[in-house]
Structure formats: structure tokens, C-alpha cells
Amino acid sequence: MDWTALALSLRLAGWTVAILLPISILAGRFLAYRRFAGKGLIEALVMLPLILPPTVFGFYLLVAFGRNSPIGGIWQEMFGHQLVFSFEGLVVASVIFNLPFAIQPAQRGFEAVGEQVREAAACCGMSPLASLRQVELPLAWPGILTAMTLTFAHTLGEFGIVLMVGGSIPGETRTIAISIYDRVQAFDDQGAGIMSAVLVGISLATIAVTYALSARIGRRLG
Amino acid sequence: MALEVMARNAAPIPLDVRFRVEPGELLALVGHSGSGKTSLLRAIAGLWRPDTGRVTVDGQVWLDTDARVNLPPHRRHVGMVFQSYALFPHMSAAQNIQAAMAGACAEERRAEAGRLLDLVNLSGLGGRRPAQLSGGQQQRVALARALARRPRALLLDEPFSAVDRATRERLHAEIVALRAHLNMPVVLVTHDMNEAQILADRIAVLSKGVIVREGSTPELMSDPVALRAMGLREVAAMLSARVAGQEADGLTRLDTAGGAILLPRIEAERGVPIRVRILAHEVILARARPEGLSAQNILAGRVRRIVPGEGPGVMVYLAIGDEEIVSRITRRAAESLALAPGDEVFAILKSMSVARDHVGRAPSARSEM
Structure with a gap:
């Protein structure tokens, strides 16, 4: 059992969720409420990582973040090491790759609030921030929770993009999914089996907790 | 304000x-x-x-x-x-x-x-x-x-x-x-x-x-x-009235400036002011107080003005106390009665012609609520 890999995966998923939570709220809310030209294009772009093969997506990120790219160059200047094949690089890739999982459910959540309820909040004297806190977030919460659960579970299991952008550096970029693959390559079926079972357990627990929370919210709104 | x-x-x-x-x-x-x-x-x-x-x-x-x-x-x-x-x-x-x-x-x-x-x-x-x-x-x-x-x-x-x-x-x-x-x-x-x-x-x-x-x-x-x-x-007019009492047959007696009228039961206490909506085409006019009529509600009023409408009808506006109700009758009827402003007339309305949602509590009831 590769505990380092498991810890790394959990750390990666945690960071991804932490970064995507505010992004999903802001972007989901924006896409839910606004009508503008080119909205369909933006929604399609957000969904793109969902349909692209992870290797293709990973390849483009590798090119975009590489030492010779502007982004990779600036990173190297600032932090003295490469963005690719580092934990930070994995986090950035993971955030981008999880955009559809984070934004779409949040957008649906905010859409469910309803225009008239938002207008009522404004007519009750609530500033946009007060309205977000007191009315919109409590109502959009199931969608945001779903978004974060999907992001977390999906990051734990992501393989192709991690391999492309991060490689398999123990303690730095070797996540549990990569580690399972390595074990299989080394004919260690037992090790791979245990880790796979652990991953299934964690994923199931995550989903179960989300369902329980959603049901509680559902009863509250009953 | x-x-x-x-x-x-x-x-x-x-x-x-x-x-x-x-x-x-x-x-x-x-x-x-x-x-x-x-x-x-x-x-x-x-x-x-x-x-x-x-x-x-x-x-x-x-x-x-x-x-x-x-x-x-x-x-x-x-x-x-x-x-x-x-x-x-x-x-x-x-x-x-x-x-x-x-x-x-x-x-x-x-x-x-x-x-x-x-x-x-x-x-x-x-x-x-x-x-x-x-x-x-x-x-x-x-x-x-x-x-x-x-x-x-x-x-x-x-x-x-x-x-x-x-x-x-x-x-x-x-x-x-x-x-x-x-x-x-x-x-x-x-x-x-x-x-x-x-x-x-x-x-x-x-x-x-x-x-x-x-x-x-x-x-x-x-x-x-x-x-x-x-x-x-x-066309309809609102007539102020006050609940005078509940009759045993399910009607409610109201006092108006033009006399008492009976309407289908209104759930209100005695003395409560209400407003009754009276549709112009439900109001019949008579020169003299009619007798032997099935309609129970006869209001005494005075013709204020007569306005010809489109087609064969005219609108007759009647002063009932300091309020006004309207009757829509044919031009022929108005001519045969020789109605003119200032004439005293009687307005007749059927009790059942006032639908339930045509009765509302009067805004003047404010102080009493």
C-alpha cells in the first residue's frame, strides 16, 4: 500500500476543491443569471475537458506549461523550478480539467434559485452580497456541493492528465491512480488490488456523504 | 410622501x-x-x-x-x-x-x-x-x-x-x-x-x-x-351600504342612501359598511314606485345625465343620495319614459343579480376595523 501516493492524491483533490469552490460560485452564478452574446461558446469551452481525451488535454497543458512556454518561463523565473512535473503543475492542470465538474452543477444550482426570488431579495433591501449569503447560497448549495464532490472524486481517480503533466515522481506527482498502474506494471496484483479497493472505498464514502447532506437540505426545503 | x-x-x-x-x-x-x-x-x-x-x-x-x-x-x-x-x-x-x-x-x-x-x-x-x-x-x-x-x-x-x-x-x-x-x-x-x-x-x-x-x-x-x-x-357602479341585518331566508338586508335592499347572504356583522357593485344592465328604471313586482330592491333616485352609447342603448346616471349608479337601457325606453335630467325615478335590481365577489368591504370602514 502506497500511503504517500494516497496522501498526495488527497492533497491534490483538497487543493483542487479549495481553488475551484470560489471559481464555481462566481462562474456558475454568472452563467446562470446573465444572458449575453457568446454565452453558448463559453459554456461549450467549459465543457471541453469533459469530452477531450485526457492525454490530448494533458499534451496541450504540457506544451503550455513547459519550460519554453511563456507561462512555464515565468514560473521558472519566480519559483526556480519547472511548473510541469511538479505538484503545483498538477494542481493547475487538475483545476482546469475539473472546470466542467465544478461549474456546471453550480450553474444549475444557481439557476434553481429563480429570478423572482432574487428580485424579492433585492426588494427586501439586501445588497448583492447579502442576497448571495442569505438567499442564493443556501438555495444553490446542493448544486455547489455536488460540484465539489464530483471534483474531489474525479481528481482522486484522474490518470491520463496526471501522467502527461506530472509524470510519476514519488511524493511529488505520483498519485494513487499512477501508483496502481505502476504496481500492475510490476506484476504486484495484490498491491494494486488493495489500493484500488481503498480508492473505491473513499469514492463511495464521498458520494454517500454528499447524498446524505443533499437529502438533509431537501428535507429542510421540503 | x-x-x-x-x-x-x-x-x-x-x-x-x-x-x-x-x-x-x-x-x-x-x-x-x-x-x-x-x-x-x-x-x-x-x-x-x-x-x-x-x-x-x-x-x-x-x-x-x-x-x-x-x-x-x-x-x-x-x-x-x-x-x-x-x-x-x-x-x-x-x-x-x-x-x-x-x-x-x-x-x-x-x-x-x-x-x-x-x-x-x-x-x-x-x-x-x-x-x-x-x-x-x-x-x-x-x-x-x-x-x-x-x-x-x-x-x-x-x-x-x-x-x-x-x-x-x-x-x-x-x-x-x-x-x-x-x-x-x-x-x-x-x-x-x-x-x-x-x-x-x-x-x-x-x-x-x-x-x-x-x-x-x-x-x-x-x-x-x-x-x-x-x-x-x-358598466357598473359601486354603491355604499351598511349591513342592517340577516334575514331568515338567507338574504342580507342592507341600508343604502336610496333605501333598503336585500342581497344574497353577506358574511358580515350588523353595521359593517360595504360596497356593492351594481351592473348597469341589471338596473331597470321606473317613473313610479312599482308594486306587485318580484324584484325586491327599489332605490329612489334622480336622473343626473343621460349619455347615448353606441347602438340602441343609453346610459342613465342616477343620483342616489350623494352617490351615483348607472342604468343601461334602450334609447327607445328612455324616450317612452321621457327621461330628462332632474327627474325622479326608481331603480329596480334583482337580488340575485349581485354576484358574491361584487361585494367588498368599504374603504371607509378603516376606522372600525
């Missing part, structure tokens, strides 16, 4: 209106869907901005497109009741009401919410969520929430359209009773002329974004042009 509104807009919602509502006055904006009445209400609340417009309350400017002033809704002190109520589903009734209160400590807010719940006859239901309340109860919470803001203007957008007829009648009576507590300008948007007649002091008829007629409720309801703009054939 008067509310003054001017709004002009080209497309997609054509609008060109100007009106004023005094404190404590209830103005009904009546019109078909698409006439721009709801947009007008939204412009007052700040939810929609017309091309050109000016909205002031008590000298405070909420919107002035010339001066580039456009306060967002949360900075306008407006109370709004939405068509579908738009209650916050995750909050209890009391929390919904408290959500509209600014400042004040939690203790005061709770007390104030309790007071408002009492006011809209929802005592004891403050802990329920909107989903656990009936349509009529939700409507009352929405009204209490709008009042909780201590609004400088109260806006009601078709507030009774989503409840059944019986509930609507009860809510109408409650609104009339509540008027004593409403000292701000009130604007009611409705497509129901009957509702406007029962609730409003003044009516403005909106058609294709323009106010085609505006005036006091009695004036408007006997104005064929305004009624035609509403697509109504029925």
Missing part, C-alpha cells in the same frame, strides 16, 4: 406614462397583459430601467435618467408583493419577514415579525416554511414581508391572481381592512376590473403603454370608454 412616476420607453415595451399617487392612496393600474403595467411597477422598484424616466418618492429621487440617477432596488425603500409571492423557500414565514428588516436587534426583529404576522392574520404560523402554507397564507406572508421594510411605496403585482376565488375574496376584505395601516402610496397592478373597483381609490387604465383613462374609482367604473379599453361591456 407622494410617489411620482414618469416613464417612456420605445421597444420592446412601449411606454409613455406619467402619474402620481398620494400617501395612503391606492392606485390600481389596470390593463391587459402586454399593456406595460407590470413593467411600470418594475421600473418603480428598480428591477427594470425605461429609456427615459423619473421616479421620486417624497422628494427622494430613485430614478432620473436625465441626471443619470438610478438607485438599485435594494437602496429604494420599496415593498413589493410578487405575483408568485417569491418567498424564500429555505426560511420560515417569520424569517422571511425578518429578512426584509434593516438594522434593529434580533429581539426587536422577532417582535416586529410577530406583530406583522398578527396584522395579516397569521398568528402562530411564523414557524412554518412557505411549502407548508396555503396559497392564501403565502400571499399574506409576502404582504407582511413587503410591509416589514417600512416601504415608502407599496407595490402589488397581481397579488391575488394565484389563489382561488374564495381566498381572493377573503384577501380583498383583509386588504381593505389593512388600509388603515398603509400610510404610503400603494400601486396595485391587476387585470381584474372588479378587483380594482373593490380596492382602489383611483384607477388608471393602461393600454399599449399609454394611460387611456384615469380617475376616481366611481368615475372610471361608469365611463364606457375606459371600460371598452378593458374589453368590458359591463
Whole structure:
């Protein structure tokens, strides 16, 4: 059992969720409420990582973040090491790759609030921030929770993009999914089996907790 | 404290209106869907901005497109009741009401919410969520929430359209009773002329974004042009009355300036003032007090004026005390009776011709409620 890999995966998923939570709220809310030209294009772009093969997506990120790219160059200047094949690089890739999982459910959540309820909040004297806190977030919460659960579970299991952008550096970029693959390559079926079972357990627990929370919210709104 | 509104807009919602509502006055904006009445209400609340417009309350400017002033809704002190109520589903009734209160400590807010719940006859239901309340109860919470803001203007957008007829009648009576507590300008948007007649002091008829007629409720309801703009054939007058007693046969005896009349049972205490809507085509005229007639209600009045209508009919306006009712009869009948202004006549109406929702509690009942 590769505990380092498991810890790394959990750390990666945690960071991804932490970064995507505010992004999903802001972007989901924006896409839910606004009508503008080119909205369909933006929604399609957000969904793109969902349909692209992870290797293709990973390849483009590798090119975009590489030492010779502007982004990779600036990173190297600032932090003295490469963005690719580092934990930070994995986090950035993971955030981008999880955009559809984070934004779409949040957008649906905010859409469910309803225009008239938002207008009522404004007519009750609530500033946009007060309205977000007191009315919109409590109502959009199931969608945001779903978004974060999907992001977390999906990051734990992501393989192709991690391999492309991060490689398999123990303690730095070797996540549990990569580690399972390595074990299989080394004919260690037992090790791979245990880790796979652990991953299934964690994923199931995550989903179960989300369902329980959603049901509680559902009863509250009953 | 008067509310003054001017709004002009080209497309997609054509609008060109100007009106004023005094404190404590209830103005009904009546019109078909698409006439721009709801947009007008939204412009007052700040939810929609017309091309050109000016909205002031008590000298405070909420919107002035010339001066580039456009306060967002949360900075306008407006109370709004939405068509579908738009209650916050995750909050209890009391929390919904408290959500509209600014400042004040939690203790005061709770007390104030309790007071408002009492006011809209929802005592004891403050802990329920909107989903656990009936349509009529939700409507009352929405009204209490709008009042909780201590609004400088109260806006009601078709507030009774989503409840059944019986509930609507009860809510109408409650609104009339509540008027004593409403000292701000009130604007009611409705497509129901009957509702406007029962609730409003003044009516403005909106058609294709323009106010085609505006005036006091009695004036408007006997104005064929305004009624035609509403697509109504029925001219009607409101007659003030006072409940005199309940008869054993299920009728209610009312006192009016023109004598006693009997109507199908009205659930009200003796002495309660009400308003009865009398349709012009249900009123028969006679020169002398008729006898041996099945119709029970005979009111003595005097002809004020006779207005020829389109086709074979005429409108005869009668003074009953210091009020007015209207009778629509044929030109031939008017000529054979040789009616002229100043003549004394008797108006006859069938008890059963006054439908239940044509009876409302009178605004003059304020002090007694």
C-alpha cells in the first residue's frame, strides 16, 4: 500500500476543491443569471475537458506549461523550478480539467434559485452580497456541493492528465491512480488490488456523504 | 410622501406614462397583459430601467435618467408583493419577514415579525416554511414581508391572481381592512376590473403603454370608454351600504342612501359598511314606485345625465343620495319614459343579480376595523 501516493492524491483533490469552490460560485452564478452574446461558446469551452481525451488535454497543458512556454518561463523565473512535473503543475492542470465538474452543477444550482426570488431579495433591501449569503447560497448549495464532490472524486481517480503533466515522481506527482498502474506494471496484483479497493472505498464514502447532506437540505426545503 | 412616476420607453415595451399617487392612496393600474403595467411597477422598484424616466418618492429621487440617477432596488425603500409571492423557500414565514428588516436587534426583529404576522392574520404560523402554507397564507406572508421594510411605496403585482376565488375574496376584505395601516402610496397592478373597483381609490387604465383613462374609482367604473379599453361591456357602479341585518331566508338586508335592499347572504356583522357593485344592465328604471313586482330592491333616485352609447342603448346616471349608479337601457325606453335630467325615478335590481365577489368591504370602514 502506497500511503504517500494516497496522501498526495488527497492533497491534490483538497487543493483542487479549495481553488475551484470560489471559481464555481462566481462562474456558475454568472452563467446562470446573465444572458449575453457568446454565452453558448463559453459554456461549450467549459465543457471541453469533459469530452477531450485526457492525454490530448494533458499534451496541450504540457506544451503550455513547459519550460519554453511563456507561462512555464515565468514560473521558472519566480519559483526556480519547472511548473510541469511538479505538484503545483498538477494542481493547475487538475483545476482546469475539473472546470466542467465544478461549474456546471453550480450553474444549475444557481439557476434553481429563480429570478423572482432574487428580485424579492433585492426588494427586501439586501445588497448583492447579502442576497448571495442569505438567499442564493443556501438555495444553490446542493448544486455547489455536488460540484465539489464530483471534483474531489474525479481528481482522486484522474490518470491520463496526471501522467502527461506530472509524470510519476514519488511524493511529488505520483498519485494513487499512477501508483496502481505502476504496481500492475510490476506484476504486484495484490498491491494494486488493495489500493484500488481503498480508492473505491473513499469514492463511495464521498458520494454517500454528499447524498446524505443533499437529502438533509431537501428535507429542510421540503 | 407622494410617489411620482414618469416613464417612456420605445421597444420592446412601449411606454409613455406619467402619474402620481398620494400617501395612503391606492392606485390600481389596470390593463391587459402586454399593456406595460407590470413593467411600470418594475421600473418603480428598480428591477427594470425605461429609456427615459423619473421616479421620486417624497422628494427622494430613485430614478432620473436625465441626471443619470438610478438607485438599485435594494437602496429604494420599496415593498413589493410578487405575483408568485417569491418567498424564500429555505426560511420560515417569520424569517422571511425578518429578512426584509434593516438594522434593529434580533429581539426587536422577532417582535416586529410577530406583530406583522398578527396584522395579516397569521398568528402562530411564523414557524412554518412557505411549502407548508396555503396559497392564501403565502400571499399574506409576502404582504407582511413587503410591509416589514417600512416601504415608502407599496407595490402589488397581481397579488391575488394565484389563489382561488374564495381566498381572493377573503384577501380583498383583509386588504381593505389593512388600509388603515398603509400610510404610503400603494400601486396595485391587476387585470381584474372588479378587483380594482373593490380596492382602489383611483384607477388608471393602461393600454399599449399609454394611460387611456384615469380617475376616481366611481368615475372610471361608469365611463364606457375606459371600460371598452378593458374589453368590458359591463358598466357598473359601486354603491355604499351598511349591513342592517340577516334575514331568515338567507338574504342580507342592507341600508343604502336610496333605501333598503336585500342581497344574497353577506358574511358580515350588523353595521359593517360595504360596497356593492351594481351592473348597469341589471338596473331597470321606473317613473313610479312599482308594486306587485318580484324584484325586491327599489332605490329612489334622480336622473343626473343621460349619455347615448353606441347602438340602441343609453346610459342613465342616477343620483342616489350623494352617490351615483348607472342604468343601461334602450334609447327607445328612455324616450317612452321621457327621461330628462332632474327627474325622479326608481331603480329596480334583482337580488340575485349581485354576484358574491361584487361585494367588498368599504374603504371607509378603516376606522372600525
